[in-house]
Amino acid sequence: MSTALAERHTGREQALSRVQINRALIALAALIVLLMPFLVNSGLLYLVGVTLVLAVYSVGWNVLFSWAGLASFGSGGLFCIGAYVAALAIRAGWGEHFLPVIALATLAGALVALLVGLVALRRMSGIFLAILTLSLAELLRHVLMRVRWLGSEDGIPNITRPVLSFGFFDIDLSSGSAYYWFLCVASAILLGICWWLAHGPFGRRLLAVRHDIERASFIGIDVHRSRLVAFVVSGAIAGCAGALYAPWAQIVTPDLAGMVKSTQPILFTLLGGLHSFWGPVVGAFAFMAIDYFTRTLIGIQEVITGGILLVVILVFRSGIAGGWNALLDGALARRGLDRALARQEAR
Amino acid sequence: MFNRRQFLMTGTAAAAATVAMPAVLRAQSGPIRIGVITTLTGPGQLYGQYIKDGCELGAAAVNAAGGVNGQQIELVVRDDKNSPDGALAAFRELTGDGVKLFAQGTFTANILATLPLLAENDVTMAVVGASSLAITHQNFTRNMFRLGYSAPMCFGGYGYLMADKFPEVAKWSVLRTDVQALKDITDAFQNGAQKKAKEAGREVSFNEPILAPVNAPDFRNQISQVSNSGADGLFNCLQGADAISYYKQARSFELDKRFKLLCDSANELSIAKALGKNMLDSIWSWTAWYPQGAKDNPVSDALHKAFVALRNDQYPNWYVGVAHDCIQTLAQGYAKAKSTASADLIPAIEGLSFQGAVGTVAFRQEDHSFAGDLTYIRFGRSEKSESGWEVFETAGLPGADFLEPATPGRPLN
């Protein structure tokens, strides 16, 4: 074997192994998440469940942001709509048809996103879109706070976890950790859909639009339609995540439409890694960990959260996922170099 | 010094003993833990801090007196992060660690989040101060005791008291933000005032409430509506920083000269502490705890001294007294039941009646509503006082007379 060939060979080995290591890590993480009910107490389990929902919601947001290049600051509004639809449906006794209820909430999120997108997307982008969506969500929050039928500012409490009915057999989600595993399965399916959308032809079209609008339209991509579809998909995922969230928290409040919920996906994505599919997931869990481990430091939590964010942004410019990949590449390259050197010496 | 073998043996013996011992005795082996969940971030932090102080002083008082059933109280304080999510995470974390006694306070939504979980976790909770009707009505659960003041009780009583003391005020103006909880409060005030007027054969009318946005920078448009209303009395139902901005901006309009009677809902002395020498001439407010007016109550006096030693502040917020009494309630209930199991503890607390900082503490059997004494204070600008203001008078009412009918499990219509 010639040296050149050997080097090329190790090169391919490296490229493969980074992907392999990350795949193994994702599988391990998924396994840990699945086994959580046996590992941690119910407080942490609750947080992990919430984080899972928020991670899916943020991945949906990131498809819009990193692929279509559109930043929505009002996704909390769509999340809130999904959550309220599910809460109302369960309150009305439709809990045993929870899967259609989720579909309904997803549809509601998609429909509202479609309406907003139809009016806004043709005319504006960038910061203007951000502010428009932010104030629409804020408007929704104000409206929800005034509707007594929807519980005003205290929202809808006492949401029961549903029993899924499939005619000849039932799945009881109300007992023990059943709903948690239901969340895991639902999140996996939604992440799968997002992955397929982002890495399939649709995702490539969006990337083309983001990189160069003119060229994209020149080769026959309907720019407006692609963006609108991305906006609707992201809204559907937000609505669906909201519907999954409602029975987990067992309470929904108008604050779900507030700025905190809307900025969460942005924070998660940037902390986890921009332009990376798994970035928002990493960011969401990193944020949860920060929150959890600083929970007893009362009064200085804001300063700590802010400080950690600053350090991450200044030190790992491409977020945790990007930093990790760079670290891994560096380590692998060094190992590959060591091996090549060792081989040369041996010869 | 034990050797390893001895240690193992003692360990095994202890474990066997633990299994054999009844729950009561087992609990005595360590301190008794009480989870405190309150708002320590965001806009509610000011009140959450008072609740934390009050709970800590309450626990310190119990511990200084030798603890309960020979055990010391250990508080585990958690922040609800100003959201139901935060409250739920904290609640589940602590119940997962085996905490059975809780005190939770500030925003209603955060309390409504944890209420459905009390029974299934065998938890007994004292709710600190929250006034929402939902807690003792449609969302009632037996494991909860609300040491707080329902709107019909404390603001119905307030309206009644004002109509009684000031028969010359025949027309009222009301200012509030467009929030359901404040609507409940102003409605209760109106009902109370009209009830008393009817009893005395008089007429009292209320203008349509004037609405202000929440967390607004400017209230002058509302102030002008208020001052052009032609009313004799003004019931102001803004909260926190909003209320103080409003009073500041209203100063040049000389509200106190335009109205015969000014009433604030529940901001009590925080108005005077902020405005200092520019305090209004005279204003009424409800409060749950005014230690200077309760010198004959040794519990209140001791708590006041402890608070001044802790924070060097003569005028603690009412939440301090209520939070202190919540810990006392749990401690006294535990002393009586000698068990933290809710099946034993709930009847024990239901039968409780003791002197707390806020007066007699007792709960109504049916819906665990607090039915204690109501306190109202009048304060205002004073040249004599160094701070620029002083409290002129206090008035009290028996809360039980004004408590709304109990409808546990159903909304009050």
Add this chain to the structure above:
Amino acid sequence: MLFTFINSLTLGMAVFLIATGLTLIFGIMRILNFAHGACFMMGAYISSTILGDMPGSVWALIGAALVSGLVVGVFGLIVQHVVLARLHGQDEHFSLIATYAVMLVTAGAIKMVWGLEFHSVDPPPGLDGGVSIFGTFVPSFSLFIIAAGIAVFLILDYVIHRSWGGKLAVAIARDGWTSSLMGINAPLGISVVVTGSFALAGLAGGLLLPNQTLSPVLGDTFLLLAFITIVIGGLGNIRGAFIAALLLAVIDGINAWFLPGSPGTLIYLGMVTCLLLWPNGILGESRL
């Protein structure tokens, strides 16, 4: 009617005072500064520490506001060097999150230094009463805020559009690379504008202090309104922000006059309408 209008104008000018710094930093760095509200609050707290409960005179109030502006400006310079300059050339969303983090740290630090309790500072003598205009009672502090808003607008407009320094800043904002080719020290220019933007937040805090209650939520009160103002006006555009602030006042006045039952809602509706009519703001986006 006149009274309502003057009240709304007071609100508009108060928001404008805060929006100036926000639009300035957007003009040069293309970021929405989330920390602006917290810096405004910092300015107010610093002023209150200087003044005590009762300012001696109008000039004491203005002097304290200038000192606060200076201190907050220095803080801005530090933020620029430690944080923003390092993110230069990166995706602008990183700067956005960085300002969010700075906001958290600043707000947390303010709580630690000044505590949670409400504080209040009174208007100085001379501004604590009212005057009568066409038979309508108008608080004199409202007039002070309106005057301050107009004065700040005129000064800034002159500095940016007429003065040599302002033209340099505009050049850097339009094309930093070319201007550095022409011998302009672009990083220095950016530092100056960022410092100025923070200083304006501090100044606004000092000037509006007697109008508001000091509490740790003060920053949030204005931030969203200021965002809306600079977006309606056209980002980075001082004149646009001024016009938008006037528009905000009119909308708020209409709301108070015709829809007293739902305060604060028309502003959102108005903004949505404005954005649909003028998707890039009334005067269009401007690089300073």
